[in-house]
Amino acid sequence: MSEKLSTQPYKGTRDFYPQEMRLRNWFFGVIRDVLERSAFDEYNGPMLESLDVYAAKSGDELAKEQTYHFTDRGGRDLAIRPEMTPSVARMVAGKMGELNFPLKWFSIPNMYRYERPQRGRLREFWQLNVDIFGCDGFEADLEIITSAINIMCAYGADESMFTVHINNRRFFNDVVATIAKTDAEGSRKVSKVVDKKNKIPREAYEKEMHELGLDDEQIARIDALYTMSVEEATAICPDSVGSAELRSLFDVLKKTGLDRYCMFDFGIIRGLDYYTGTVFEVFDNAPENNRAMFGGGRYDNLVGLFVKNAKISGVGYGMGDVTLENFLVTHKLVPETFGDGVKVLVTRFDDVPYESYTALVDTLRNAGITASIYLGQKKFGKQIDFAVKEGYSHVVIMGGSEAERGVVRIKNLATREETEVPQDQLTAQF
Amino acid sequence: MSEKLSTQPYKGTRDFYPQEMRLRNWFFGVIRDVLERSAFDEYNGPMLESLDVYAAKSGDELAKEQTYHFTDRGGRDLAIRPEMTPSVARMVAGKMGELNFPLKWFSIPNMYRYERPQRGRLREFWQLNVDIFGCDGFEADLEIITSAINIMCAYGADESMFTVHINNRRFFNDVVATIAKTDAEGSRKVSKVVDKKNKIPREAYEKEMHELGLDDEQIARIDALYTMSVEEATAICPDSVGSAELRSLFDVLKKTGLDRYCMFDFGIIRGLDYYTGTVFEVFDNAPENNRAMFGGGRYDNLVGLFVKNAKISGVGYGMGDVTLENFLVTHKLVPETFGDGVKVLVTRFDDVPYESYTALVDTLRNAGITASIYLGQKKFGKQIDFAVKEGYSHVVIMGGSEAERGVVRIKNLATREETEVPQDQLTAQF
Numbered sequence: 001m002s003e004k005l006s007t008q009p010y011k012g013t014r015d016f017y018p019q020e021m022r023l024r025n026w027f028f029g030v031i032r033d034v035l036e037r038s039a040f041d042e043y044n045g046p047m048l049e050s051l052d053v054y055a056a057k058s059g060d061e062l063a064k065e066q067t068y069h070f071t072d073r074g075g076r077d078l079a080i081r082p083e084m085t086p087s088v089a090r091m092v093a094g095k096m097g098e099l100n101f102p103l104k105w106f107s108i109p110n111m112y113r114y115e116r117p118q119r120g121r122l123r124e125f126w127q128l129n130v131d132i133f134g135c136d137g138f139e140a141d142l143e144i145i146t147s148a149i150n151i152m153c154a155y156g157a158d159e160s161m162f163t164v165h166i167n168n169r170r171f172f173n174d175v176v177a178t179i180a181k182t183d184a185e186g187s188r189k190v191s192k193v194v195d196k197k198n199k200i201p202r203e204a205y206e207k208e209m210h211e212l213g214l215d216d217e218q219i220a221r222i223d224a225l226y227t228m229s230v231e232e233a234t235a236i237c238p239d240s241v242g243s244a245e246l247r248s249l250f251d252v253l254k255k256t257g258l259d260r261y262c263m264f265d266f267g268i269i270r271g272l273d274y275y276t277g278t279v280f281e282v283f284d285n286a287p288e289n290n291r292a293m294f295g296g297g298r299y300d301n302l303v304g305l306f307v308k309n310a311k312i313s314g315v316g317y318g319m320g321d322v323t324l325e326n327f328l329v330t331h332k333l334v335p336e337t338f339g340d341g342v343k344v345l346v347t348r349f350d351d352v353p354y355e356s357y358t359a360l361v362d363t364l365r366n367a368g369i370t371a372s373i374y375l376g377q378k379k380f381g382k383q384i385d386f387a388v389k390e391g392y393s394h395v396v397i398m399g400g401s402e403a404e405r406g407v408v409r410i411k412n413l414a415t416r417e418e419t420e421v422p423q424d425q426l427t428a429q430f
Numbered sequence: 431m432s433e434k435l436s437t438q439p440y441k442g443t444r445d446f447y448p449q450e451m452r453l454r455n456w457f458f459g460v461i462r463d464v465l466e467r468s469a470f471d472e473y474n475g476p477m478l479e480s481l482d483v484y485a486a487k488s489g490d491e492l493a494k495e496q497t498y499h500f501t502d503r504g505g506r507d508l509a510i511r512p513e514m515t516p517s518v519a520r521m522v523a524g525k526m527g528e529l530n531f532p533l534k535w536f537s538i539p540n541m542y543r544y545e546r547p548q549r550g551r552l553r554e555f556w557q558l559n560v561d562i563f564g565c566d567g568f569e570a571d572l573e574i575i576t577s578a579i580n581i582m583c584a585y586g587a588d589e590s591m592f593t594v595h596i597n598n599r600r601f602f603n604d605v606v607a608t609i610a611k612t613d614a615e616g617s618r619k620v621s622k623v624v625d626k627k628n629k630i631p632r633e634a635y636e637k638e639m640h641e642l643g644l645d646d647e648q649i650a651r652i653d654a655l656y657t658m659s660v661e662e663a664t665a666i667c668p669d670s671v672g673s674a675e676l677r678s679l680f681d682v683l684k685k686t687g688l689d690r691y692c693m694f695d696f697g698i699i700r701g702l703d704y705y706t707g708t709v710f711e712v713f714d715n716a717p718e719n720n721r722a723m724f725g726g727g728r729y730d731n732l733v734g735l736f737v738k739n740a741k742i743s744g745v746g747y748g749m750g751d752v753t754l755e756n757f758l759v760t761h762k763l764v765p766e767t768f769g770d771g772v773k774v775l776v777t778r779f780d781d782v783p784y785e786s787y788t789a790l791v792d793t794l795r796n797a798g799i800t801a802s803i804y805l806g807q808k809k810f811g812k813q814i815d816f817a818v819k820e821g822y823s824h825v826v827i828m829g830g831s832e833a834e835r836g837v838v839r840i841k842n843l844a845t846r847e848e849t850e851v852p853q854d855q856l857t858a859q860f
Contacts, residue, residue, distance in 0.1 A: 004735070004736055004737065005482055005483055005520070005735050006480065006736075007524035008524070009479075010506070010508065011506075013478060015473075015475050015476070017473055017521065017525065018471035018473055021471070022472075024474075037798065038802060039775075039822075042452075043445075043448055044445075045445050046440055046445070046554050047510070047540060047542070048510075072498070073544070076440070076441075078440065090439075091437075093437045094445070100816055100819045102806060105448070110540075112477070112478070124476050124478070132805065134806075135805040135806050137807070139803070143805060150795075252784055252785060255784075256785050256788045305435055307437070343469060345469075355682060355685040355686050358682075365468060370466060373569070373573070375534075375565040375567075375570050375573060376565050377567065
């Protein structure tokens, strides 16, 4: 090959060099800490799934358009997973008889979507998925929202930086039906228009509403919902199950003190055909960035795609790594260093046997201290340069004369201080 | 959809339910601990790479045969990575001017190979990759072998359970040339036959050797290499650079005490066109399982595929999760529980406000204790059953009378002991 290969990663994907990887390991580590402490169990599934599972959930066309899909040599249509929900529904269905419900599960898989790369959206991304299966009550909705808030707070975020916007799909349907005064089918059509309210010009929105038989007063009543409190909004259809769900959720949010992170927002709808109860989105409050970072809600019985007569509801959310990282950077929540910061380079001289250095490094490592010998035979000054550039905090120096006297010198690279200690007291210095 | 979808994962892939995931997190955690303490830096790259990078390394046919590959809508030929080495070579090439050599890097990516699933080989697997770039000396070979031994020992394995079999590709070529008494091209042909010695019948082996001009005495001399010590073997071609490399590596292994895990093995060759110096394989010593689990060695200048005139040698190995797990299970090295084992379920009664339970759970979690409320409204006995099945160590009980008196009861599920404590002393009990 005379022509050299490109060093660029594939379009819409990223290389994680050690510096970026430390950041990722930190921010996934925070998530794991919070969720494991909350007794969520981690799971994972394969990167390739049958294309069918996405087609069954989202329709064949959308599934094919948004995924990387292909046919294997056995004629199986496969897709690289674009989301985790179908995989987890399949897994729950596969062991339904053995699993102890309610399940509290999470995963941080990598996945691919075939789309034009843009800010906050890449083709390869990692997505935290948190779900509770088999609990129909507000308790699961609360636990799910609590876990999202706890993760944000564990990063050092507070209520000035993010807000959880909450709505309820049953309430949404009922309040639209109440105001539109139509039957279920008519109300479904109105809902579809309301769903795209903010994506189309006002004129077009009103025109479509008029065509469905709504007058200006009805349109104004729907407009008013967007600025209402949860009490005002649910008073419009007080007997709706959705109203009751919303009120009991906000009631317990208030009593647990989580209400300072939350607000009612009629504008939160999410996929019309998918969610069935509580829906929520977590917004970045930064003015330059003000938008939903991630969200989720209650969906009923996805497991039913796999098992006849299964009735297992779920509530959960997915949080992408790209938007999360933008948020952490914007709000200066990324620490300057990760870990305890102690990292020791044992420098090397030709007049000392190599095994004397490996012995020092072994001693440090066995004491739980991050340590390496300088690999190579460069001059001392070059070894120090390497240590500084690679973020070592200390160097250990043992030339022929130190070795003879049974001592080592330790240089702190931040303070430039140097101390000499007996070799057997080395680890006590860190 | 009237027909239900399959709940099976795609052929040759695995679902990781929480139980399996805990095992994986433990065994990848051990690896990360060892390598981070040894100042190796973690990296990762995308799951999709240009098919070219595999074709350049392994040839177009092999690349296409062994990978999941397809063409994207922009006409790019892509493959799901079947190995990490081309990705890491691309990454090193991409930032060659900025990186501080020598690099000590590792990654634990998931990858796919298109092959028939069998014991120890699946289509989707995870593979630890450890590499050092930019150090030509024995120091890097030693550090790489040390890291593999340290990982095995961190799992609790000892020298009775595994052995590192070591050879050197330069030595291999030189000793074959010395015995065969042919030129470079002739010696290459002999090497190819020796490489397949154990995969073809003895008769066929001898026939091919005869055809290349070797007599029975020469064949016998090559046979003898398989049982020789490193001193005996290298004495055959004492001036070979490979002999010198082998001797200095075994010398330092002896001086550092690592020789008890290592042996010289002329049978270790690995990919003929790829490795250039030290090569090694780690064998499982269990009689029922006796075979190489993983291996690696020194390869020169893969970075040269991407950058003109680049000369960066590497030494490293890849360790697959499937064979590693088999090893750990065979040698009973998997712990029965992971973590500290404390996991608290706060049981729930209807006569106590829900926020009293969330307050208890918050207190526990804030103290770093894994805790959850029972989500749902089942009877107390069912809640205890759930706790036992899900591996909770304790349940906290607070009915109306306990709540009134400001106390909780704690039941240890292993000992069945129950104690009553004031609510504000709850966390001190764990």
